[in-house]
Amino acid sequence: MQENNDKVIEKALLVGLNITSTARRIDDIDINESMDELKELAKAAGAEVVGSLIQNKQTRDAALFIGKGKVDEIRAYCDSLEATLVVFNDELSGAQIRNIEEIVGVKVIDRTTLILDIFAQRALSREGKLQVELAQLKYRLPRLYGMGGAMSRTGAGIGTRGPGEQKLEVDKRHILNKAADIRRELRDVKKNRETQRTQRLKSNIPIVALVGYTNAGKSTLLNELIKTHKDYEQAKEVLAKDMLFATLDVTLRKALLPNKKEFLVVDTVGFVSKLPHDLVEAFKATLEEVQYADLIIHVIDATNDSYELQKNTTEKVLKELKADQKPTILVYNKIDRLELDIYPKNQGDAVYISAKKGINMDKLIHMIEEALMENTYSVTLSLPYERGDIFSKVKDKYNVDNFEYGESGITVDVNLDEEDYNIYKEYILDK
Numbered sequence: 001m002q003e004n005n006d007k008v009i010e011k012a013l014l015v016g017l018n019i020t021s022t023a024r025r026i027d028d029i030d031i032n033e034s035m036d037e038l039k040e041l042a043k044a045a046g047a048e049v050v051g052s053l054i055q056n057k058q059t060r061d062a063a064l065f066i067g068k069g070k071v072d073e074i075r076a077y078c079d080s081l082e083a084t085l086v087v088f089n090d091e092l093s094g095a096q097i098r099n100i101e102e103i104v105g106v107k108v109i110d111r112t113t114l115i116l117d118i119f120a121q122r123a124l125s126r127e128g129k130l131q132v133e134l135a136q137l138k139y140r141l142p143r144l145y146g147m148g149g150a151m152s153r154t155g156a157g158i159g160t161r162g163p164g165e166q167k168l169e170v171d172k173r174h175i176l177n178k179a180a181d182i183r184r185e186l187r188d189v190k191k192n193r194e195t196q197r198t199q200r201l202k203s204n205i206p207i208v209a210l211v212g213y214t215n216a217g218k219s220t221l222l223n224e225l226i227k228t229h230k231d232y233e234q235a236k237e238v239l240a241k242d243m244l245f246a247t248l249d250v251t252l253r254k255a256l257l258p259n260k261k262e263f264l265v266v267d268t269v270g271f272v273s274k275l276p277h278d279l280v281e282a283f284k285a286t287l288e289e290v291q292y293a294d295l296i297i298h299v300i301d302a303t304n305d306s307y308e309l310q311k312n313t314t315e316k317v318l319k320e321l322k323a324d325q326k327p328t329i330l331v332y333n334k335i336d337r338l339e340l341d342i343y344p345k346n347q348g349d350a351v352y353i354s355a356k357k358g359i360n361m362d363k364l365i366h367m368i369e370e371a372l373m374e375n376t377y378s379v380t381l382s383l384p385y386e387r388g389d390i391f392s393k394v395k396d397k398y399n400v401d402n403f404e405y406g407e408s409g410i411t412v413d414v415n416l417d418e419e420d421y422n423i424y425k426e427y428i429l430d431k
């Protein structure tokens with residue numbers, strides 16, 4: 001194990017179980033793809049992957065998950081590869097972790113612990129940190145027995161980190177108290193967020209949420225969309241990186257439609273298959289922003305071999321968030337890396353783009369405009385000068401910059417929503 005300034009680079013051996021009988025779950029993704037993803041997750045957590053093995057088996061083993069013979073094999077692998085960490089592709093019980101650790105002699109963690117560890121390292125906002133910590137505590141509680149083992153949580157590194165660098169609790173009573181504290185604090189944070197949201201909803205700016213599998217290109221797309229805004233500056237861009245879970249915190253930024261109306265773009269945490277259930281629960285709160293969106297842009301990495309599965313995973317979460325009935329645009333991204341004629345042309349609510357190379361961005365932006373303007377009325381208002389109050393209201397609310405001072409008043413081109421259309425009907429200029 002190399003160590004510098006407390007940063008431990010662990011050498012990880014990955015282990016996957018391929019269930020070959022009917023015990024296999026229908027939504028289990030292909031084992032090779034799942035292991036590739038596990039490798040990316042291990043890298044994202046800061047580990048160096050030194051090896052990977054798959055066990056084909058009819059059923060899961062209650063005590064050792066993959067069976068005694070394979071565990072002995074893992075031990076030999078660990079010795080020869082000098083692995084310091086074994087990562088299982090599935091969620092293990094506390095007893096299984098302890099039993100396997102006893103045989104292989106190095107730290108054993110599962111996919112859930114790995115994902116929680118990445119989240120623990122990346123969460124930036126107060127709320128994000130609290131949610132990750134709560135998810136970690138919930139995960140640990142039923143496993144305390146298994147993790148009391150000799151080498152389990154005494155060392156540093158993956159699986160021992162909590163947000164804010166404190167060591168995770170190992171005492172049940174402490175955990176329960178801590179979880180209660182966090183829940184209380186989260187309630188306060190939530191109130192705060194609700195206040196902000198109420199203000200936002202009052203301001204009437206439509207909200208467009210970017211959702212999709214991790215690494216699909218959501219943040220890259222956000223950075224492209226905000227370039228349309230007059231107040232755009234590079235400092236407003238968000239981190240876009242070839243790394244799973246680059247984005248953990250919800251970010252809102254302003255952008256402009258061709259008709260000059262403002263909208264807010266929301267960047268969200270990416271989804272992944274087998275996302276730990278506690279984390280889904282925790283991040284549902286963050287993903288609440290999606291529930292308030294007027295439009296959802298589902299970003300899909302069209303170059304990924306499992307993009308269909310990734311799309312399904314995302315759609316399942318959207319359903320859980322009760323956001324599956326919202327107007328949605330499917331964006332197939334990264335087409336700069338595809339042969340030009342292998343993807344269907346744009347059809348219905350889908351569009352093929354490259355966020356990075358700016359291909360078909362104009363098409364996408366027009367689709368966004370159409371979707372957001374669906375229930376609006378494009379009118380010209382003729383406002384007498386004594387109704388300057390209406391003018392300033394409309395100007396602020398709709399970000400109007402197309403108006404003219406005439407002899408009898410001000411004429412304004414604007415897209416009114418239904419409510420305002422009825423209020424200002426008498427001032428509408430007949431075409």
Ligand SMILES: Nc1nc2c(ncn2[C@@H]2O[C@H](COP(=O)(O)OP(=O)(O)OP(=O)(O)O)[C@@H](O)[C@H]2O)c(=O)[nH]1
Binds near residue numbers: 214218220353355
């Ligand atoms: N070739 C190509 N690469 C792209 C495109 N869009 C994004 N990428 C790359 O894909 C990687 C992931 O992009 P992000 O924008 O960080 O993806 P994300 O969906 O925000 O990912 P998470 O925040 O981790 O969930 C980065 O390396 C991007 O440069 C594209 O249109 N073409």
Ligand SMILES: [Mg+2]
Binds near residue numbers: 219220239240247267
């Ligand atoms: Mg991102």
